[in-house]
Structure formats: C-alpha cells, structure tokens
Amino acid sequence: DRAINIRNHKSAIESGLLKKHIYVVVILYNAMPSIEDLVLQFIELSTICLNLEVLLVDNGSTDGTKEYLDNIAPAYPFFEVLSLPENIGYGGAVLQALKKYNLACENDEYSLIIAHGNSKYSILDFAKGIAQKCLVNDLCFTKRIDRSFGEYLTTYSLYMIYAVTKRL
Numbered sequence: 001d002r003a004i005n006i007r008n009h010k011s012a013i014e015s016g017l018l019k020k021h022i023y024v025v026v027i028l029y030n031a032m033p034s035i036e037d038l039v040l041q042f043i044e045l046s047t048i049c050l051n052l053e054v055l056l057v058d059n060g061s062t063d064g065t066k067e068y069l070d071n072i073a074p075a076y077p078f079f080e081v082l083s084l085p086e087n088i089g090y091g092g093a094v095l096q097a098l099k100k101y102n103l104a105c106e107n108d109e110y111s112l113i114i115a116h117g118n119s120k121y122s123i124l125d126f127a128k129g130i131a132q133k134c135l136v137n138d139l140c141f142t143k144r145i146d147r148s149f150g151e152y153l154t155t156y157s158l159y160m161i162y163a164v165t166k167r168l
Contacts, residue, residue, distance in 0.1 A: 024054045024112075025115065028069070035069075080100075091154050094114055
C-alpha cells in the first residue's frame with residue numbers, strides 16, 4: 001500500500017518514474033547517524049517509483065547499522081540487505097553488490113544508482129534526473145561531499161571500469 005502525496009504526484013507522472021525500473025545500491029559503514037534520513041528518502045521515492053529495488057550493503061559495521069537494517073528491511077518490500085562480515089572497502093562492497101544487480105547493468109530499461117551511505121545527497125533528485133533523462137540513463141554514482149582524494153579516485157575508477165566494459 002503506497003500513498004502518494006500531491007507534491008510528488010505531478011512529478012511522478014511528468015518524470016516517468018511510475019514506469020521506470022530503478023535499482024539503488026547503498027554502501028553503509030557505521031552509518032547510524034545518517035541511516036534514518038536515507039530510509040525516509042527511499043520510502044518517499046517508493047511512492048513515485050513503483051519499480052524500485054534498494055540493496056543496502058552493510059560493510060562490516062560495528063555501530064548497530066546491521067541490526068537496524070535487519071529490523072527495518074522486512075517492513076518495506078523494496079529493501080534488501082546484504083551484510084558483509086567485515087569492511088572490504090567501498091569499492092569491494094560495490095563489486096559485491098553488482099553481482100546482485102547485474103541485470104541493471106545489462107539492460108537499458110533499468111537504471112542503477114550507486115550511493116554512499118553518508119546521506120549528503122538526495123536519492124529522489126537522482127531518480128527524477130534519470131527518469132527525465134537529465135542524467136545518463138545507465139549508471140549514476142552519487143556525488144559525495146567532503147571526501148578525500150582517495151575516495152574520489154576510487155569512485156571515478158569504478159565508473160571508468162564500468163564505462164569501458166559497457167563501451168560508453
């Protein structure tokens with residue numbers, strides 16, 4: 001049962017999100033300070049994107065993130081949790097998640113958003129941008145704020161590897 005608010009109804013119809021298939025991978029490590037905001041964003045997105053699947057990857061968190069995800073995920077059919085026993089780094093966690101969503105990587109009807117769990121971006125804005133074809137309709141990495149050069153290089157390298165394998 002999904003209630004769509006009036007503010008999002010027009011946006012959903014105009015953007016095409018009601019018919020769009022969107023997969024989101026969120027890499028989380030000790031994300032308790034930001035996890036509730038992310039969950040609320042996905043709940044809102046699910047009201048205007050009926051074909052939403054979200055893989056929440058717990059990358060060996062020690063602050064209760066895994067337990068929070070295990071409690072919240074069963075309440076929402078679009079959530080799935082992948083718990084990694086130890087932190088294998090952002091790139092390693094993304095590669096584990098891509099095994100799950102390889103269909104999204106191989107089919108042009110699907111869009112894949114790869115996000116970091118720091119919640120310094122709007123998932124809803126990314127989804128609307130994809131549906132409106134303002135963003136590449138293939139793969140999006142969310143832009144993180146206040147990240148180190150090494151983190152930037154990792155994200156950029158993953159995008160380049162993907163682009164080369166897809167011959168973009």
